[in-house]
Amino acid sequence: MREDVSGWQVRVDDATMARYAASGDWLGKTVAEFARELAERDPGRVTHVFDGEACRVAELLADAEALAAALQARGFVAGDVVSFQLPNWREAVVIDLAAAMLGLVVAPIVPIYRDAEVAYMLADAGARAAFFAPAWRGFDYAAMMARLAPSLPELRLLSAVRGDAPHADSFEALVGERRTLRQRPRIDANAVKLLLYTSGTTGRPKGVLHTHNTGPATLRRAFRHWSQHEGDAVLMASPVTHITGFSYGMELPLCFGTRTVFMERWNAAEAVELIEREQVTASMGATPFLHELLAAAEAGGHRLPSLRIFACGGAEVPPALIRRVREVLANCRAFRVYGSSEAPLVTLGFVGEGQLDAAAETDGEIVHYEVRVVDDEGGIVAPGGEGEICVRGPARCVGYADPQQSAESFDADNFFATGDLGRITPDNAIVITGRKKDLINRGGEKVSAKEVEDILHRLPGVEEAAVVAMPHPRLGETVCAYVIPRPGASLTLEDVLEGVAAAGIARQKYPEHLVVVDGFPRTASGKIRKDRLRADIRERLQAAS
Structure with a gap:
C-alpha cells in the first residue's frame, strides 16, 4: 500500500512496480x-x-x-x-x-x-x-x-x-x-489516472482506480493476442465512459496506432455500413451487439470480409451465437472474453485454428493474469473445481477509492476477488458458472439489486422488496422486483415505476416486471433465497409464453 499523489491509498508497492517494469508489462508512459x-x-x-x-x-x-x-x-x-x-x-x-x-x-x-x-x-x-x-x-x-x-x-x-x-x-x-x-x-506513470465507477453490491458505486501503466498493459496484451497491426480499424459502439470504450476505443489508437470508428448510438444496419466503408477488422461488445450485427449482415447478404475478430462479453454469450459467426461472416472469428472494470480482459478468447469449440464453450483463455479459484473460506480449490475467481496482474486496477472497499475485495497476496464463480479448464480457460455478487447484468450494464431495493423500501406501500435478475431475450437479464405490500396497500408496476423515477436514477435500473407476494422464501437465518426467486420468475415467464 502507498499513498498516490491524488491522496488515495493504492494497492501497489515498490516490489510490484519494479517487477512489472522489469518484465516490460508497465511501459512507464x-x-x-x-x-x-x-x-x-x-x-x-x-x-x-x-x-x-x-x-x-x-x-x-x-x-x-x-x-x-x-x-x-x-x-x-x-x-x-x-x-x-x-x-x-x-x-x-x-x-x-x-x-x-x-x-x-x-x-x-x-x-x-x-x-x-x-x-x-x-x-x-x-x-x-x-x-x-x-x-x-x-x-x-x-x-x-x-x-x-x-x-x-x-x-x-x-x-x-x-x-x-x-x-x-x-x-x-x-x-x-x-x-x-x-x-x-x-x-x-504509477500514479492514478482513471477513476471509473462501477455498480457495487451495497448499492453504493465503487470507484475503480487505474494508473497510467495498467491501461496500456491491457491494450498491448489484446493487440498482440488478436494479431492486430498499426492501421487496423476497430468498430466501437461501447460508450467512452465504460472501460471498453475508454481503453479499447479512445486509448488503443493513441498507444498502438490503430483507428477506432465510433458509433454514437448502436444500430446494426449502420454498423454493417461502417464495417464495409471503413474496412473494420475488429470489434467488441456485449451479446446483443453481435446477435443484431449477424442478423443485419445476413438479411442484407453482407459477408463483411474485412472483419477478422469479434470479442464478446459483458453478458451471457450463447455458444451457438459464436458458432454462427463462422457461417454468416466470411473471415471473422468470434469468441467469448471475461473481465471487468477492475480487471479488464482477464481472458482474451480463443482465436486459433481448431479452437472454435473452446471459443464458444468457455469464457476465454487466461493471458498474462494469475488466477486463483477459492472456496468460501479462501482456500484454493482442486484443479477443475468451482469457486470464486480471484485475479492478479499488471492490467488489474490498483484498488478502490474507498479503502474499506479495497480491504474487502483484495486478499493478503493482493489477489482481487471478482465475485464471479467459475472453474479453470485443462486448456487454461475460465468457465463462469454463476455470481456471488448481487448484481444484474443488463446487456453488459451492471445494476445493483440493493440500490433498487433501497428505493423500493422507501415507497409508502412497500413492506419488503427483493430485486432479482429476470431473463430477457435481447439483453440477457433485466430487473424484476418482488414486493410484499403493507397491510391494505395495493401495488402496480406503474406505482413502483413512479416512485423509482422520483429517485433520480438511470432508466436502465427501473424494474420491468413486478411480482406481488405474501412472503419470501428464506434461509434458516432469515436471508431471502434469491435463487428461488430467480427460478420462480423463469417459471412464470415460461408459463406465460
Missing part, C-alpha cells in the same frame, strides 16, 4: 506521451472517426495542449479529478489527453446516469471540474448540473461541450484560448 511519439512519426495519422469525422493525432494533441494550458492557468495540478459525462464525441479524447499531460485523474460518468448517481460520483471523487453536454437524447444535462453544483463545494469548473449552459465555461472557449503550458510537469 502516459497516453499523452504515446500520442506525441505517434504524432512525431506520422502527424497526419487518423486515430479516431466520430460520426464520419476523421481525427488526426496531431490535431487532437494541439487541442489537448490548449485545454491543458487553460486548466493549468486555472490552478489545476497533478492529482486533481476532472469528470466528463459525454457521448462518444471527439472532445472526450481531448479531455483524456489534456488530463494525462497535467497528471490529472479523469472520472468518466456514463450518460445514462441522472441526479442521484452523478451527485454521488462527483462528491465521492472530489471532482474539481465537470465537462458535460448541455443536452443529449432529450435530457437536459445543463439543468441537472445547475441543480447539483451548489452541493458540490470542491467543483470549481463547469464546462459545457457543444453548447452553452448557465454558470458554465464553454469547452470550445477554453480550447480557443490557445494558451501554452507554463511548464510540462513530469508525470509518474
